[in-house]
Amino acid sequence: MSETLRDIAINHSESLVEKSQKGDNHAFGKLVGLWFKRIYNVTFKYFGNHDLAMEVTQRTFIAVYDHLGSLKDIRSFKYWIYKIAINQCHEEDRRQKRKNWFSIFLHDEANKIEETHFNPEKDYQQKELEEVMNNLLKLLPEEQKTVIIMKEYEGLKFREIAETLGISENTAKSRLYYGLNGLKKMIDKSGLNLDRL
Amino acid sequence: MERDDLKIDLIAYLYGEMSTEERIRFEKEMEADPELKNEFLELKQVRKGLSTLEDKEVMEPFFLWGRNGVNGWSNPFKRRSLILFKPFIAVAASIVILMLVGYLTNFSITYQENQLFIGFNKPIVTHPANVLTADQIRSLVNRQIDENNLTILTRIVDTENKLDTRLTTLETKQEQQPNYLQVKNTVSDQNLQEYYNQLRQSNATLVENYLQDATVQQQEYFQTVMNQFTEYLQDQREEDLRLIRRSLVNLKEDQDQQQWQTQQMLAALLNNANNQNN
Numbered sequence: 001m002s003e004t005l006r007d008i009a010i011n012h013s014e015s016l017v018e019k020s021q022k023g024d025n026h027a028f029g030k031l032v033g034l035w036f037k038r039i040y041n042v043t044f045k046y047f048g049n050h051d052l053a054m055e056v057t058q059r060t061f062i063a064v065y066d067h068l069g070s071l072k073d074i075r076s077f078k079y080w081i082y083k084i085a086i087n088q089c090h091e092e093d094r095r096q097k098r099k100n101w102f103s104i105f106l107h108d109e110a111n112k113i114e115e116t117h118f119n120p121e122k123d124y125q126q127k128e129l130e131e132v133m134n135n136l137l138k139l140l141p142e143e144q145k146t147v148i149i150m151k152e153y154e155g156l157k158f159r160e161i162a163e164t165l166g167i168s169e170n171t172a173k174s175r176l177y178y179g180l181n182g183l184k185k186m187i188d189k190s191g192l193n194l195d196r197l
Numbered sequence: 198m199e200r201d202d203l204k205i206d207l208i209a210y211l212y213g214e215m216s217t218e219e220r221i222r223f224e225k226e227m228e229a230d231p232e233l234k235n236e237f238l239e240l241k242q243v244r245k246g247l248s249t250l251e252d253k254e255v256m257e258p259f260f261l262w263g264r265n266g267v268n269g270w271s272n273p274f275k276r277r278s279l280i281l282f283k284p285f286i287a288v289a290a291s292i293v294i295l296m297l298v299g300y301l302t303n304f305s306i307t308y309q310e311n312q313l314f315i316g317f318n319k320p321i322v323t324h325p326a327n328v329l330t331a332d333q334i335r336s337l338v339n340r341q342i343d344e345n346n347l348t349i350l351t352r353i354v355d356t357e358n359k360l361d362t363r364l365t366t367l368e369t370k371q372e373q374q375p376n377y378l379q380v381k382n383t384v385s386d387q388n389l390q391e392y393y394n395q396l397r398q399s400n401a402t403l404v405e406n407y408l409q410d411a412t413v414q415q416q417e418y419f420q421t422v423m424n425q426f427t428e429y430l431q432d433q434r435e436e437d438l439r440l441i442r443r444s445l446v447n448l449k450e451d452q453d454q455q456q457w458q459t460q461q462m463l464a465a466l467l468n469n470a471n472n473q474n475n
Contacts, residue, residue, distance in 0.1 A: 036257035044253055054255075130249045137250070151212065152247050158214055173208040174201065180208075180240045187246060194242040 010034050010078070017074045028068075032061055038154070039085045045149050046089045048134040056092050060085045079164040082154065086146050086165065093142060129192075136186045144179030147172055203233060211240055 013034055019027035039060050044053035063084050071080055137145060150161045151172075161172045187194060203226075209215045210223050227234040298304070307314045329337075 032257055037252065037255055040255045041252045045250060050253075129246070130251070133246050133250050137247075148247070152244065153250070153252070158209070158212075170205050173205045177204045177208045177240075180243045183246070184239055184243045187243065192246075194246045 010038060013077065014074045017068070017071070017077045021068055021071070021074070028065065035081060036061070039081065042082070042085050042149055042154065043089055045134070045137060045153055046086075046145060047092070048138045052092065052096075056085070056088045059092075060088045063088065076163070079160060082150065082156075082164045083166075086150075089146075090142055132190070132192065136183055136190075139186065140179055140182055144175050144182060147175040148179045148183075151176055207233065207237060207240070211237065211244070 013031060016027045016031040016034070020031055036057065040053055040057045043056040043060070044050065047053055047056070060081070064081055067084075071077060137148065140148070146165065147161060150156045150164065151158070156164065158169045158172050161167075162169045165172065167175075206215075206219070206223050206226075210220060215223065227237060302317045305314075305316055
């Protein structure tokens, strides 16, 4: 993953965090501007749904604003905000599952993935492949999905993932292994040929 | 794969998080274990599939945190409201954009004569065959006015004919009964004269009787009044006489009293004089 200027700024946002902790709303606005896209993409890959991702992202920043004062080590802001985002994703996921109508919707959507999108002729196109991968990712257990997102898309080291999620490095690797294997099985079941990528 | 340590090593190798020594050792292990190597290749393919998911571009909602800072964040209710109303704000913004685009492009939708017209930039023109020209409308109006005039004229002529017929009938009836009307008029004058004379005579009689009765009543009334006035005067006179008589009596009594007193005084004086002389 190539590092952009924004990524560099994200990794060095301690001064903004410090100012925000002192009540500088302008600095917090800049912090939001820096991190919004990253958090949104984490939540979007988690849910595969723009509206849900936007809502969870906003809830994440609300939580960040509310609890920023309690962050003692500002160098760990990166892991801290990811942790909040992941927790918000888990909460929203549970909230959605509690809704019967949404459970039915998810069930239907899962069937739809298997019935519709696993048509090889159709799925070879890049956009549809992306959609299929997104939908497959959604079907993974939340702990595996979280690690995959942290590692694959956020580029965190296993040490950082472990710190963010409060688990050991080996647990993180193990979850990633099972997650990737789960994806592989679903890809095989769908008849999707990744060799042509 | 059964060994957990191999799974962990496989992931570490897959993501390049191994030291050089560990990597060399694991590669040797993979060379010796085709199943392990196969699994590595499979997971590498899965990673390739995952790499198709790219980051989405997204803008932070400006209404939550503006460029110049975070507005209204200290109010939890406001923050929740903004999130809850987000879909409504989005719908409202979409409607505004649609209206603006519609205005700028002269977008118009019209429904006329069972046809729906949707157009941009140019006014909607209906089919020429369905449009009446000014001359056609004028012609239609004139034709309608002529028809109305003809109808009214016909009715007027009918009405005149009916009136003429009725007038002729009335004249005929009047000519057939002239004597009756003349006799009726003569008799009426005589009766009127007689009635007038009778009425005059009756009125004269009534007035005469009324005057006689009134005179009698007036005389009787005047007599009664005079009698009462005479009685009143008589009573008044008697009363005056009684008063005078009483006054005279009183005067007489006073005179007698004074005389007696005078006598008494004279008697006293005489006695005094006699006593002084004695």
